[in-house]
Amino acid sequence: MAPVDHYLAIDIGGTKLAAAIVTGDGQVIHHREVPTPTATQEQAHLVTGALTELAADVAGELPLAGVGIASAGPIDTARGTISPVNIPAWRDFDIVDAVSDAVGGPDPVLIHDSTAAALGEHWLGAGRGSNALLGIVVSTGIGGGLVLDGRPLSGSAGNAGFIGHLTADPAGERCACGRTGCVETGASGPAMVRWAHANGWTGHSTPELAEAAAAGDRIPVAAFRRGTDHLATGIITATILLDLDLVVIAGGVSAAGEVLLTPLREAVSRDSTPALRKLRIRRATLGRHSGLIGAARHAQGH
Amino acid sequence: MAPVDHYLAIDIGGTKLAAAIVTGDGQVIHHREVPTPTATQEQAHLVTGALTELAADVAGELPLAGVGIASAGPIDTARGTISPVNIPAWRDFDIVDAVSDAVGGPDPVLIHDSTAAALGEHWLGAGRGSNALLGIVVSTGIGGGLVLDGRPLSGSAGNAGFIGHLTADPAGERCACGRTGCVETGASGPAMVRWAHANGWTGHSTPELAEAAAAGDRIPVAAFRRGTDHLATGIITATILLDLDLVVIAGGVSAAGEVLLTPLREAVSRDSTPALRKLRIRRATLGRHSGLIGAARHAQGH
Numbered sequence: 001m002a003p004v005d006h007y008l009a010i011d012i013g014g015t016k017l018a019a020a021i022v023t024g025d026g027q028v029i030h031h032r033e034v035p036t037p038t039a040t041q042e043q044a045h046l047v048t049g050a051l052t053e054l055a056a057d058v059a060g061e062l063p064l065a066g067v068g069i070a071s072a073g074p075i076d077t078a079r080g081t082i083s084p085v086n087i088p089a090w091r092d093f094d095i096v097d098a099v100s101d102a103v104g105g106p107d108p109v110l111i112h113d114s115t116a117a118a119l120g121e122h123w124l125g126a127g128r129g130s131n132a133l134l135g136i137v138v139s140t141g142i143g144g145g146l147v148l149d150g151r152p153l154s155g156s157a158g159n160a161g162f163i164g165h166l167t168a169d170p171a172g173e174r175c176a177c178g179r180t181g182c183v184e185t186g187a188s189g190p191a192m193v194r195w196a197h198a199n200g201w202t203g204h205s206t207p208e209l210a211e212a213a214a215a216g217d218r219i220p221v222a223a224f225r226r227g228t229d230h231l232a233t234g235i236i237t238a239t240i241l242l243d244l245d246l247v248v249i250a251g252g253v254s255a256a257g258e259v260l261l262t263p264l265r266e267a268v269s270r271d272s273t274p275a276l277r278k279l280r281i282r283r284a285t286l287g288r289h290s291g292l293i294g295a296a297r298h299a300q301g302h
Numbered sequence: 303m304a305p306v307d308h309y310l311a312i313d314i315g316g317t318k319l320a321a322a323i324v325t326g327d328g329q330v331i332h333h334r335e336v337p338t339p340t341a342t343q344e345q346a347h348l349v350t351g352a353l354t355e356l357a358a359d360v361a362g363e364l365p366l367a368g369v370g371i372a373s374a375g376p377i378d379t380a381r382g383t384i385s386p387v388n389i390p391a392w393r394d395f396d397i398v399d400a401v402s403d404a405v406g407g408p409d410p411v412l413i414h415d416s417t418a419a420a421l422g423e424h425w426l427g428a429g430r431g432s433n434a435l436l437g438i439v440v441s442t443g444i445g446g447g448l449v450l451d452g453r454p455l456s457g458s459a460g461n462a463g464f465i466g467h468l469t470a471d472p473a474g475e476r477c478a479c480g481r482t483g484c485v486e487t488g489a490s491g492p493a494m495v496r497w498a499h500a501n502g503w504t505g506h507s508t509p510e511l512a513e514a515a516a517a518g519d520r521i522p523v524a525a526f527r528r529g530t531d532h533l534a535t536g537i538i539t540a541t542i543l544l545d546l547d548l549v550v551i552a553g554g555v556s557a558a559g560e561v562l563l564t565p566l567r568e569a570v571s572r573d574s575t576p577a578l579r580k581l582r583i584r585r586a587t588l589g590r591h592s593g594l595i596g597a598a599r600h601a602q603g604h
Contacts, residue, residue: 074576078433131380132458144543148462154451155545156434156580162542165575167535170472178574233469237539240464241446243457272480273467274376278458 005065007296008103010055011113012036012071012095014086017051019058020289022296024065026124028289032058039089047089052102064105066299069095070116070291073143077110077158109298112158116294117284118145119152121248123297125286130246134238135284136163137251138231138260142184145294148242152298164188168233186230189253196223210256224256225263232267239275250284257283307367309598310405312357313415314338314373314397316388319353321360322591324598326367328426330591334360341391349391354404366407368601371397372418372593379412379460411600414460418596419586420447421454423550425599427588432548436540437586438465439553440533440562444486447596450544454600466490470535488532491555498525512558526558527565534569541577552586559585 005024011017018033034054039046072084080096099108111119118135121127127135127147137143142164146153153160164184165177172181185191189206196209201219203209212220235247253260265281286293307326313319320335336356341348374386382398401410413421420437423429429437429449439445444466448455455462466486467479474483475493487493491508498511503521505511514522537549555562567583588595 130458131456132462148450148455148457149453151451153455153544154433156432156547157545159577160434160450160543160545162545162577165542166539237468238543240467241462241540241543242448242455243459243462243464245458275461275464 006062007299008055008059008064008067008105009292009295009299010051010067010069010099011116011291011295012051012069012082012084012087013113014072014084017054018292019054020292021058021062022293024300026293026296028292030058031289031292036087041089041091044089044093047087048093048098052098055099056102059103059105064103066106066296067099067103067108068116068295068297068299069099069108069110070113070295071095071110073112073114073159075110075112075158077154080110082110106299110158111152111154111295111298112145112161113291114143114161115145115152115154115158116298117250117290118147118161118248118294119297119302120286120290120292120294121250121284122147122150123302124293125290126248126282126284127246132242132244133246133248134161134163134235134242134244135248135250136231138187138189138249138253139251140188140190142188142231146242151302152294163234163238166234166237168230183230183234187227192223192227195226196220199223206253207255210253210259213256213259224259228260228264229267231264232271235268235281236271236273236276239279240273243275245278245280247279247281248284249281250290254283308364309601310357310361310366310369310407311594311597311601312353312369312371312401313418313593313597314353314371314384314386314389315415316374316386319356320594321356322594323360323364324595326602328595328598330594332360333591333594338389343391343393346391346395349389350395350400354400357401358404361405361407366405368408368598369401369405369410370418370597370599370601371401371410371412372415372597373397373412375414375416375461377412377414377460379456382412384412412460413454413456413597413600414447414463415593416445416463417447417454417456417460418600419552419592420449420463420550420596421599421604422588422592422594422596423552423586424449424452425604426595427592428550428584428586429548434544434546435548435550436463436465436537436544436546437550437552438533440489440491440551440555441553442490442492444490444533448544453604454596465536465540468536468539470532485532485536489529494525494529497528498522501525508555509557512555512561515558515561526561530562530566531569533566534573537570537583538573538575538578541581542575545577547580547582549581549583550586551583552592556585
């Protein structure tokens with residue numbers, strides 16, 4: 001029997017730092033996470049310390065076949081640095097060297113967390129068999145990653161797939177990014193809740209909004225319809241440009257299931273472009289480990 | 303001295319069919335083209351005959367290292383078939399088998415003509431060194447091709463890069479494709495001339511419009527500004543989604559030079575997305591052989 005390869009996978013986000021050992025066939029056999037320390041740029045060592053301690057602890061003395069780092073963006077794969085919007089402590093932070101120093105072993109590879117999630121789903125989840133996959137994470141923001149011709153698409157610096165900031169409605173709301181009418185201004189969980197509040201709904205959270213929409217409440221249903229219209233515009237744009245065959249939806253809001261998927265499929269099918277004919281839209285299946293699994297896959301050379 | 307490799311390259315368009323021998327280092331050493339026969343689907347043999355005669359003539363008795371076919375879309379790379387919009391005689395036409403039967407040699411590879419043009423520019427033209435290139439052909443229509451991480455991007459069936467039919471203006475003109483406000487409705491040569499006519503300009507052709515715009519005539523200048531605004535919207539969308547570092551503009555309208563490029567760069571720079579900071583926009587340098595050169599490059603395994 002061939003020995004089992006072990007990969008160290010790291011997933012860096014604004015809320016938590018996660019690390020795991022992932023086997024060559026994608027089993028997550030050791031997983032640990034810690035909250036991302038809140039810190040200024042002057043206190044960067046607090047975040048760096050938490051991450052390197054976590055990585056070293058998970059790696060232990062295990063011989064590693066590879067090390068994959070998934071990170072919130074923006075990232076720079078050529079330089080091996082990250083500047084995650086929600087981790088202000090790190091700006092142009094040299095994550096590849098930091099992890100390499102902490103755990104030794106093979107040189108770490110760096111991938112955007114949204115791209116890693118898409119790659120994970122392509123390898124072992126709902127994206128299997130796709131030749132042109134867009135993975136979308138619908139959560140407090142909207143991220144996206146591309147796996148084209150079987151390979152994760154990096155773009156010039158690793159930030160390709162940024163579907164949350166495609167324009168969905170040029171006459172729409174101002175986005176936190178400074179532009180107007182981004183997909184995210186309609187389709188993120190907070191955006192749907194905000195719109196529902198402005199129209200008289202008195203509930204509190206995205207899960208509550210999804211539950212109310214499932215029960216047929218008018219305003220929540222309309223909030224999901226507006227959100228999925230925004231998301232559909234981004235999906236249509238990406239499909240025309242990239243000849244996609246599959247979209248996989250992950251993230252907290254995807255827990256809404258058909259409340260999200262049914263109006264999304266309807267909105268996409270209203271567009272007449274032939275490129276959409278073969279497009280399927282599915283819910284992700286790997287759950288919260290998709291980024292770690294994708295990071296490990298990337299470390300295998302994919 | 304190593305022997306010179308010879309590739310047969312074919313470029314299929316609605317106006318002309320072209321074939322050439324391209325050497326391993328990209329020299330076009332034998333080139334011939336014929337007008338594309340006008341024919342119905344029942345007369346498909348007229349087009350097929352013209353193409354296979356041309357291919358066999360150019361190939362001659364030369365031992366071929368590879369055969370690359372660039373074609374107007376839509377194409378289906380998995381099935382080796384093409385259905386070019388402007389060649390109604392061919393629908394799901396098995397071009398790969400037809401060329402293979404005509405010239406023998408290695409199995410032909412199929413690539414979209416816009417992708418081939420981008421790949422050619424990436425290899426030997428204005429796209430050299432780019433990690434994430436969009437090539438745009440601005441002509442009677444608007445085509446596009448992508449070369450990402452050094453590889454031509456196919457998408458699920460070969461039609462990725464379709465930038466002419468991204469939405470530039472949701473409240474805009476109806477497009478021939480059936481959708482509304484496509485980039486092509488503002489930025490193609492005929493679209494700019496049509497808009498100028500509607501606003502009182504009395505000239506005739508795109509080159510004439512470009513000349514008048516270069517001389518500062520108000521309506522022609524405004525027609526180019528409207529066209530480049532449409533094109534900029536497509537470029538911005540593609541850059542956000544794909545983390546592009548370079549756009550190369552080819553096609554008949556690119557002969558307008560700075561009349562096109564200056565307002566295009568201005569329109570792109572009005573957008574605030576950080577993804578645009580490193581984007582450069584250049585004019586193509588390979589001229590009308592870019593598709594043949596790209597097809598030969600694709601036959602080399604790129």
